[in-house]
Amino acid sequence: MLRVxxxxxxxxxRGGFAMILGVQPDxxxxxxxxDGAAAIRLAxxxxxxIVLMDIRMPGVDGVTAxxxxxxxxxxxxxxxxxxxxxxxxxxxxxxGASGFLLKDIRRDDLVNAIRLVAAGDALLAPSVTRRLIADLARRGHPVPALAARLGTLTDRERDTLRQLARGLSNVEIAGELYVSEHTVKTHVSNLLSKLGLRDRAQAVVFAYESGLVIAGEN
Known part of the structure; x- marks a missing residue:
């Protein structure tokens, strides 16, 4: 049972989200x-x-919380x-957020998003992902300190990180790299640990900022 x-x-x-999630069997x-202060104490x-967090709140905002x-x-x-x-x-x-969604999300998509994040995936709204990648592309040159950290990864871990940056799931990455889903999970866990990243969302940003992936490339 996922505790939300x-x-x-x-x-x-708040009441609407609680009602939607409260009737889910899992x-x-x-x-x-x-508000953010109450959220910190309650958590x-x-x-x-899982914490479903608003961004703009009086007092302590969602980012700080x-x-x-x-x-x-x-x-x-x-x-x-x-x-x-x-x-x-x-x-x-x-x-440290693992997902970023807009409030106009459909009910079923919200429920699925929570399940995905709980399972270890990161999730960004499609419009957010497009804007994020476009902005990373405008930043231009890779950050040297981040690029140097890529040397800690094996070839397979770098391949996995490239696929993560494309927004692929573990199953899809397994198909692309011709390995098992279990192997993909191992690669993801290893690369997050080596790079000091919390989750897949941070891995996507790292892939672009380090220069491993260039926006617009397949």
Missing amino acids: LVVDDQDLF MEVIGEAA ADVKPD TREICAQTSAKVIVLTMFDVDEYVYAALGA
Whole structure:
């Protein structure tokens, strides 16, 4: 059973999300919070598996709350916002978020997103992914310090990271590299550990910023 904490300063959104998730057979809403400070306290008390986090809230915002919760607990945070704005993507990913979705997401897609993140995948809304990659492309040259860290990876781990940057799932990567899904999971775990990355979302950003993948290439 996935234990979910819902955080949003608007009663309508918070109650709606809690209602949707509360009827899922594999999920339990174990708490609700109306601001970041309450979310931090509640996450420490109830130990959720997943936190559904609003970005813009009075007082302690969602980015700050995400950073604290990821630092203090093992919870995975999915950020939900009405604003498709790049700086929020970077701030949320930098704070440790494993997913970034827009509030106009469909009910079934939201439920599936939570299951994906709980299983170890990262998730970005398609429009967010396009804007993220486009902005990374505009940044130009790779960051030398990041490029140097690629030397810690094996050839197969670099291949896996390239496929991650394309947004492929473990099953799809296995098909591309002609290996088992278990082998892909091992490569992903190893490369995250070697590069000091929290999850697949950070791996995607790293792949572009290190120069391993160039935006626009297949």
